[in-house]
Amino acid sequence: MALTATGIGSGLDISNIVKVLVDAEKVPKEAIFNKTEDSIKAKVSAIGTLKSELSKFQDALKKLQTGDTLNQRKVSVGNSTFLTATTDKTAQAGSYSIKVEQLAISHKVAGSNIADRTQGVGEGSLDFGVNGDNFSVAIAAGDSLDAIAKKVNAATDNPGVTATVVTSDAGSRLVFSTDKSGEDNQVNVTANDTSGTGLNDIFGAGNLTTLQNAQNAVIYIDGQKVTSQSNEVKEAITGVTLNLTDADIAKTTTLKIEQDNDAVKENVKSFVDAYNSLATAIDKMSSYDTTKKTASALQGDSMIRSLESQLRSMVSQRVPTGDGSSALYNIGIKSDRYGKLSIDDDKLNKVIAEDMASVSDLFSTPNTGLANQFHKLADSYVKPRGLIETRQTAFTNQTDRITDQRAAFTLKMDQLTARLSKQFNAMDLIVGQLNQQSSGLVDRLNSLPGSVRQR
Template identity: 75%
Template sequence: MALTATGIGSGLDIGNIVKVLVDAEKTPKEAMFNKTEDAIKAKVSAIGSLKSELAKFQDALKKLQSGDALNQRKVSTGDSQYVTVTADKSAKAGSYSIKVEQLAVSHKVAGTNVADRTLGVGEGTLDFGINGSSFSVPVLATDSLDEIAKKVNSASGNESVTATVITSDAGSRIVFSSDKSGEDNQITITANDTSGTGLSDMFGAGNLSTLQDAKNAIIYIDDQKVTSQSNEIKGAITGVTMNLTSADVSKTTTLKIEQDNDAVKDNVKAFVEAFNSLNASIDKMSAYDKDKKTASALQGDSMIRSIESQLRNMISERVTTDSGNVALYDIGIKTDKYGKLSIDETKLDKVINEDMSSVEQLFATKDTGLANRLDNLSNNYVKSDGLIAGRQNSYTSQQKRLDEQREAFSLKMEQLTARLTKQFNAMDLVVGQLNQQSSGLADRLNSLPGVVSK
């Protein structure tokens, strides 16, 4: 009869013995697995932090990569309700008086009213002309006002006419609006009937009503008249775009344009802060603590050493500009032996006020400008198929292999447990049988004549 519980024959705690033996092999290996997994997780976290810091650094660089972003203008129009103004780097500092006599208006015409908008109007074509372009719309006898409007809006060649059906107390009719303002964008409509006179009666000469005349914008800049097809006026003042919002020729808006030195300085400061933050993060994730004898997640990592070296080399180089070679030091930005940047504000203010072009060319020159080169360098790491993505894929593969090793080892330990349990149970059965035989032999010996039990 087989034993139903372990240890009965021998009196040994077989379950615990097997557990101790299995743990002796399993515990060191699991500790190694855990250590490897913790290292992978630490690297994944560190590489994620590096990517985040590089992205922040790129945000700061964007404000220095182009002349428009760096060499900004400060525009003031007081509390004017007549015009809003923006200026790019080509705008010169100055003051201008602006008067708005008239806003640009789009042309609107409408056909005659009908009582029922769902009924057909006539059969033929409607030919449209606007600012030198034309298109034609075929109309069926059964087409309602809404169907005609839909055909106009979707017609091939129609780039600037919108048709809408309006229903009022007088009835329903189609209103045709020019999408562009100004006198050059007046709408002409010719009705061609192939049956009856329905289209001509609604849209023909003498039957179209002008709801809004096309008008050009009219403004005065220092009492000089400027006419525009739209309410957005560019080029009247070099580098300046004006958007007209209301008109009253008796009211004067004073426009002031100045170089925005504070914005330039803020952008340069943001660059320095972002660089120092990135540099500190790289140092932290690649450092070694001598006292604790512990290494950071990416200590000794080739990618970290590479990006650190490239960044430090790049910020120390001089950029060739129209006026010569310029470096960060020349505009008041210094680098210490640890790669940290600092600003001599007095020197930076002087350069911004007196030689803004040097600052612009140092950072924003295409291809060779420092901001553009640093951005390209950063992008090599953070882009979707960049170096960081490659490293993240590598860590994912390492984690997958570790999971597979864990699973295989777990199965091995299950098999070891089963094998040891089987072996100890077999031993237990033999010991039990031997104990029974020994006990029986002792009983028989004790029952022999002349034997005295003690």
């Protein structure tokens, strides 16, 4: 009769023996798999941190790339009832007395009133002209005032006329107004009847009423008259846009423009902070702990070494400026032996106050400015298909290979377990049979005549 339980014949713990033998080969290999996977995960995490810090660094650089934030102006208006103001980097510091005599307004005309706005008013066309631009709208016999307004507003070649229907105690009438203000933008309406005189009776010469004359804005800047078609007055003062909101020639508003040194310094400080944060992250992910004798995830990595080298090189680099060349240390930014930047506040404040152009040239000159160079370097890492994405793809491929290797090794260990179990079970069966034979032989020998069982 065959044995059905392992180890019964031999008395050995076959399952444990097989497990020990398989583990002797399995455990070291799995440890290698686990260690490799942990290493890849740590590198992937470090690469993600690097990408995040580079993106933050780019955000800080964007404020310095064009120079606009390095030439910021503080604008104050004595009475904002009459105007507000914005500036660009070309605006010069100064104070201006401004009076607003009148605001620019658009031209507005209306046709004759009719009793029922839903009825057709005639058949033909209405021709419009605004500052040399013309368009025409065909009017059907059944078109109401609202239908005509809709056609005018929807005309693809409409250069800037808006039609609305206004209903008052006198009736309903169609009102045409120009989208742009100023005397140059007056709307002309010509009625053309194809049957009857309905359109001409409402929109023809003598039947149109001017509701609002076109008017230019008129202001005085330090006593000098400035006329504008719009209430947005540009370049009357270099680099300044005035937005007029009310008029009173008897009231004077003072406009004051100053260089915003605090804002400039804050943007430079943001650059330094972002650089140091990036440098700290690089150091953390590439260092070696001599006490614990452990290496960081990207310690010795060629990509990290290259990035760190390029960053340090740019920090000490001199770049062309308007009056020669300059470097970060010329405006009070210096690097220590660990690669971290610090700001000499007194020196930076002095340069910003006395030579803002040199600061702007240092950072924002196209191509050669440090902000543009740093941004280009960072972009080579974080852009799609850049160095970081390429490295992440390589890590993904490594992980996939380890997954395949682990699956193949697991199958191998399953096969080894099955083979050893089969061999030990076969041995166990033979030992059991031998034990049975031995026991039977002893019994037969003891039953022979003259045999004496010893106690």
